[in-house]
Amino acid sequence: xxxxxxxxxxxxxxxxxxxxxxxxxxxxxxxxxxxxxxxxxxxxxxxxxxxxxxxxxxxxxxxxxxxxxxxxxxxxxxxxxxxxxxxxxxxxxxxxxxxxxxxxxxxxxxxxxxxxxxxxxxxxxxxxxxxxxxxxxxxxxxxxxxxxxxxxxxxxxxxxxxxxxxxxxxxxxxxxxxxxxxxxxxxxxxxxxxxxxxxxxxxxxxxxxxxxxxxxxxxxxxxxxxxxxxxxxxxxxxxxxxxxxxxxxxxxxxxxxxxxxxxxxxxxxxxxxxxxxxxxxxxxxxxxxxxxxxxxxxxxxxxxxxxxxxxxxxxxxxxxxxxxxxxxxxxxxxxxxxxxxxxxxxxxxxxxxxxxxxxxxxxxxxxxxxxxx
Numbered sequence: 001x002x003x004x005x006x007x008x009x010x011x012x013x014x015x016x017x018x019x020x021x022x023x024x025x026x027x028x029x030x031x032x033x034x035x036x037x038x039x040x041x042x043x044x045x046x047x048x049x050x051x052x053x054x055x056x057x058x059x060x061x062x063x064x065x066x067x068x069x070x071x072x073x074x075x076x077x078x079x080x081x082x083x084x085x086x087x088x089x090x091x092x093x094x095x096x097x098x099x100x101x102x103x104x105x106x107x108x109x110x111x112x113x114x115x116x117x118x119x120x121x122x123x124x125x126x127x128x129x130x131x132x133x134x135x136x137x138x139x140x141x142x143x144x145x146x147x148x149x150x151x152x153x154x155x156x157x158x159x160x161x162x163x164x165x166x167x168x169x170x171x172x173x174x175x176x177x178x179x180x181x182x183x184x185x186x187x188x189x190x191x192x193x194x195x196x197x198x199x200x201x202x203x204x205x206x207x208x209x210x211x212x213x214x215x216x217x218x219x220x221x222x223x224x225x226x227x228x229x230x231x232x233x234x235x236x237x238x239x240x241x242x243x244x245x246x247x248x249x250x251x252x253x254x255x256x257x258x259x260x261x262x263x264x265x266x267x268x269x270x271x272x273x274x275x276x277x278x279x280x281x282x283x284x285x286x287x288x289x290x291x292x293x294x295x296x297x298x299x300x301x302x303x304x305x306x307x308x309x310x311x312x313x314x315x316x317x318x319x320x321x322x323x324x325x326x327x328x329x330x331x332x333x334x335x336x337x338x339x340x341x342x343x344x345x346x347x348x349x350x351x352x353x354x355x356x357x358x359x360x361x362x363x364x365x366x367x368x369x370x371x372x373x
Contacts, residue, residue, distance in 0.1 A: 002372070005035045008106060010114040010123075013045035014067050014096075016078050016240070016260070018287045019115050019137055022184050022361070024079035026113070029185075030362035031084050031091040038093045038109070040101040041077055043068045047099050048118035049144055071096065081263050082187055101126075111371060116140070117150050120157050132159030133369045135182060138284025139171045151175050160369035164285040165307035180368035183307055184285045185358040189263040190294040193271065194350055204234040205336055207273035207297065208255070209288050210248050211240050215279040220251040222277060222300075225329035230336065238269060270295035274336060279321070280305055290356050293317060296346035300332065310355065317348040 007030060011023050027037040045067055050060030077083070077094045084092055095105065106112065106127045113133045114120065117140045123132065134157060141147035154161065155175050163169045163179045172179075185191075206223060210216040216239075227233050235255040237248045248257055261269065270276070276292040278301040286306030289299035293311070300319045301308055312318040319335070322328055335342055366372040 002034055005030075005110045005366075005371070006108055007035055007037050008101065008109045008112045008127075009037060009039045010101070010112065010116070010119050011039060011041045011077075012116050014041050014043070014071060014078050018184060018285065021079050021082065021187065021287065022115075024077070024082035025185050025187055025358045026362040026365060027092050028082060028084040028088060028188065028362075029359055030366075031088040032359070033363055034091075035362075036091045036093075038095055038105075039077065039083075040105065041094060041096050042099050043071050043096055044099050046118075048122055049140075052121075053144060053146055053149070079263070082189070103127075111366075111369075113365070117153055120153050120159075129158040132157075133162065133365065133371075134159055135162040135164060135365065136168055136172065136179075136284070137164045137184075138168055138282075142282065160371075162365065162368050166309060167304075167306055168284045182361075182364050182368050183310055183355050184287055184290075185356045185361040186287075186291050186294045186353065187263055188358045190267050190270070190291050191353075191358050193267060193295050194353055201271060203272055203274045203297075204236060205230075205273070206233065206235045206275050206277055206332075207269060207292075208235060208237045208248075208252075208277045209240075209279070210237050210244050211280065213244075213247050215281060216244065216247055217251065218281075219277045219279040221325050222279075222329050222332070223252060223255075225325055226333050229330060229333045233333075236269070236273065266291070267295060270297045273297050274342060275300055275319075275332060278302075283307075289318070290353065293349040293352055294356075296349050298335075298342070298345050298349065300328075311352045313348075313352075315345075317345055317352050 009023050009027055011020055027039050030037050044064045046064055050056050083089060100122050103126050111131050112127045115135045115137055120134060141150050161176055161179050162182050164184055166181060169179055169181060208219045223235055237255045237257045239245055239248050239259050245257060270292050276297050276299045278289050278299055280286060283306030289301050290311060292299045300321055302321045314320040363372060
């Protein structure tokens with residue numbers, strides 16, 4: 001019998017993104033195992049980066065204040081729909097804090113989990129580092145600069161450091177030697193679709209993931225080339241970045257546009273499309289492709305980005321993005337025109353997901369950190 005642990009999880013913010021989703025999945029899988037989890041959610045996030053590192057208070061207010069406004073109108077965690085059910089849900093507490101959890105909040109915890117280098121610095125003197133777990137999605141200096149500072153913080157960390165992908169491990173190999181890799185999971189909602197998608201379901205052709213303008217324009221080039229070959233091409237744009245809706249509607253005015261999806265709506269979105277165009281050129285992990293695979297929506301992705309090398313096989317369960325826009329577009333249109341080949345790839349997709357099981361995500365983190373066998 002497993003001894004119940006009291007575990008704190010430090011969320012970075014209260015909006016929909018991969019790390020926060022993984023926080024919810026981790027909390028649920030640990031609670032289902034009998035552990036007690038407190039999820040600390042900041043109302044004013046990113047203070048460390050914008051104030052302590054960049055010294056730009058106005059920029060901090062611009063980015064952080066919408067989080068507070070959201071909480072004032074909807075006092076729930078962004079992924080509350082993923083926080084378990086029944087007894088497991090009773091073992092999960094969501095605690096909103098202004099910026100950081102206090103020593104009193106942490107006093108009864110056995111372990112503290114974080115996925116931001118800022119938390120290493122902010123919680124160094126609040127909670128024993130030997131009992132802290134830091135899972136790195138990607139090196140934060142990519143977004144914030146100050147590589148020497150962040151490297152020094154990671155070198156001095158006395159807790160357990162994990163990474164989300166071989167890509168991230170390689171980026172920090174000069175100061176973190178062979179860290180355990182714990183891949184991100186798909187959610188329980190999507191996992192239930194694994195192998196159960198209705199073969200007769202009517203799917204639209206292409207779902208475009210639009211986060212940044214540069215990536216969105218790269219996807220637009222492919223879509224427009226496909227439309228020349230297949231004029232009836234049906235397209236939906238799923239956007240997540242600031243200002244993305246305006247850019248998306250400008251470039252592809254005839255496409256359907258969606259955002260702010262619940263996990264059930266996201267599941268239905270994947271199930272309703274044959275292909276996911278994932279144009280991102282940088283990811284520490286990149287969750288949408290594995291989520292698409294769970295719903296037998298074939299991802300089109302760059303093979304060197306994020307965790308693609310853990311699951312993606314060109315022509316088997318995925319299509320690799322290359323610099324030949326016309327050739328790629330022709331290949332995708334051909335795939336859409338051959339239902340037998342598409343169905344074969346969908347069947348292969350189901351066999352690619354063993355390492356992304358949400359039910360074992362939290363326990364895998366504890367095992368990698370040496371806390372559970």
